[in-house]
Amino acid sequence: MKLHFKFKFLIKNILKGLLWMAILAVLYLLAKEFIVDENKEFWLKRFYSQPLIIYGVYVGSEVFFGLFPPEFFMIWAYYKGDLWHYVLNLGFFAGVSYGAGYIAFLVGRYLQRVVLFRYLGRKFFSKYWPLFRKYGAFLIVASALTPLPWSAISMLVGTTDYPMKRYLNFALFRILRYVIYGYIIYQSHQFG
Structure with missing residues (x-):
């Protein structure tokens, strides 16, 4: 397959990611305007006074x-403190996401040897197998940058004997996201 088609796949998914972000932004603004601003005390007390719960939910979300x-979570981090707290939270979030992808990759490596998983994996990954065969590393990059399921695709890649070092290098795009x-x-938020 020509490189042109692989880049087209990547650009298409990046545009989908930006569209998804725009939809989230509109939903966030609507929720902020009509729900949060109406009862700020409740929301501040509920979400900002218990950061360990938020971090736990985030880690669970990325792993699963x-x-x-x-x-x-980035929006939550913005309101949690000053710029340095925001940057530290982003670093934490990016590290957890990168690590969750790596763990999923290792789980895929292990499960590839389990006979039952070979059967179930074909059903579970049926949507993404053809994409991985067709686009290879471009699927890793696209899932790192866009709303494609990062952990699921990392697990799929792990089941294919893909070189670990190459996976880890392409997975760095997750941090770029x-x-x-x-x-x-x-x-x-600076102007909002």
Whole structure:
């Protein structure tokens, strides 16, 4: 397959990611306007006074296939403190996400040897097997940068005997996602 089609796949998914972020932004603004601003004391007490619960929910979400979009946690981090707290939180979030992908990759490596998983894995990953065969590393990069399921694709890649060092290098794009999205969220709140 020509490189052109692989880049087209990557760009298409990045645009989907930006659209997803725009939808989240609109939902966030609506919720902030009509729900949070109406009862600030309740929300501040509920979410900002117990950061360990938020961190726990985030770690669980990243380990279990991204149940919640990380952008919600970035917004929470923005309101939690000053710029340095925000940057430290983004670093924590990015590290956890990168680590969760690596753990999923290792789980995929282990499960590839389990006969039952070979059967179940074909069913579970049926949507992503053809994409991985067709796009390879571009699927890793696309899932790192966009709302594609990062942990699930990392696990899939682990089941394919993909070289670990190459996976870890391409997985670094996950950190880039946090830098870009974190910057966008920070800048959008500066004028809001």
